[in-house]
Amino acid sequence: MRSLMCYTNPGSSLLPSSGLGDRPWIRFGSDIDRWFETALSGLAAPVFDNRFAVDVYEDKDNTYVRAELPGVARDDIKVEIVDGYLSISANRKTLNGENKAEGSLSVSRSISVPENVQADKVAAAYENGVLTVTLPKQEEAKPKTIQVSVK
Amino acid sequence: MSLIQNRVPTFTRTPVDRGVQDRPSPEPTVRPRHEVKETEEAWGLQVDLPGVAIDGLEFTAEEGHVTIRGNRGWKVPPGWTMLYRESADSPYELVLQHDHSVDVDKIHAELKDGVLSVSLPKAEATKPRRITVT
Numbered sequence: 501m502r503s504l505m506c507y508t509n510p511g512s513s514l515l516p517s518s519g520l521g522d523r524p525w526i527r528f529g530s531d532i533d534r535w536f537e538t539a540l541s542g543l544a545a546p547v548f549d550n551r552f553a554v555d556v557y558e559d560k561d562n563t564y565v566r567a568e569l570p571g572v573a574r575d576d577i578k579v580e581i582v583d584g585y586l587s588i589s590a591n592r593k594t595l596n597g598e599n600k601a602e603g604s605l606s607v608s609r610s611i612s613v614p615e616n617v618q619a620d621k622v623a624a625a626y627e628n629g630v631l632t633v634t635l636p637k638q639e640e641a642k643p644k645t646i647q648v649s650v651k
Numbered sequence: 652m653s654l655i656q657n658r659v660p661t662f663t664r665t666p667v668d669r670g671v672q673d674r675p676s677p678e679p680t681v682r683p684r685h686e687v688k689e690t691e692e693a694w695g696l697q698v699d700l701p702g703v704a705i706d707g708l709e710f711t712a713e714e715g716h717v718t719i720r721g722n723r724g725w726k727v728p729p730g731w732t733m734l735y736r737e738s739a740d741s742p743y744e745l746v747l748q749h750d751h752s753v754d755v756d757k758i759h760a761e762l763k764d765g766v767l768s769v770s771l772p773k774a775e776a777t778k779p780r781r782i783t784v785t
Contacts, residue, residue: 553701555738556736558732559728559730559731563734566738568701568765570701570764570765571766572764626764628701628724628765629699629703630701630725
């Protein structure tokens with residue numbers, strides 16, 4: 501559990517902290533909880549810095565790449581296939597509440613994709629903050645019968 | 652020993668004292684990435700919930716804390732084989748405490764593109780008041 505509020509030192513309060521009496525450590529427990537929360541919070545949350553979570557799936561016709569990209573406008577997502585790599589880059593606009601200044605955060609990632617992808621038929625969809633890229637597989641070259649006429 | 656216990660109650664407290672039993676769910680959950688901002692009027696909360704649709708979202712404001720729970724609506728379609736996985740299946744859960752300075756009736760929340768934006772207006776009593784000195 502974490503507080504919405506910034507931590508204020510109880511000792512710095514305007515009012516004398518009464519009731520503590522001869523048990524000065526009564527607040528100690530919640531302090532320790534808070535330190536652990538703060539120290540470990542970075543481990544628990546997925547970090548949206550330059551690596552967003554990516555999943556790869558496959559069925560018999562397609563390879564699918566799902567990327568978690570919350571809060572990105574569709575126009576700010578770029579999906580490219582270069583040299584056997586699928587590159588996803590996104591630009592997330594952030595609104596600063598106080599001065600309404602607009603910031604942005606760019607993230608990008610490249611994933612190696614199978615060689616038999618039809619690069620011109622790649623499709624992408626974005627829903628609920630998750631981008632799904634569908635990469636159709638190349639149809640296997642069909643065996644051809646060559647008739648050789650023997651003279 | 653009893654002297655220590657009397658002086659440092661932390662040593663003897665049970666999980667109940669730590670609020671562990673408050674957890675609404677025994678199943679594992681992921682704490683979503685979130686951001687809290689403060690203005691004079693309100694607290695602004697932004698939570699990243701990729702994969703959560705509006706019907707998978709639960710937002711409750713109880714005594715002293717707000718709870719956000721999000722279930723990912725997407726399931727792996729039949730026939731798909733997983734090759735590589737980074738995301739998790741477990742639902743998101745975020746519990747934030749407040750000291751009753753939030754006007755619970757005026758909370759406004761909006762979910763768009765996997766981002767939940769919540770505005771938690773401050774209760775009138777806790778807003779800063781200018782006091783005229785005569």
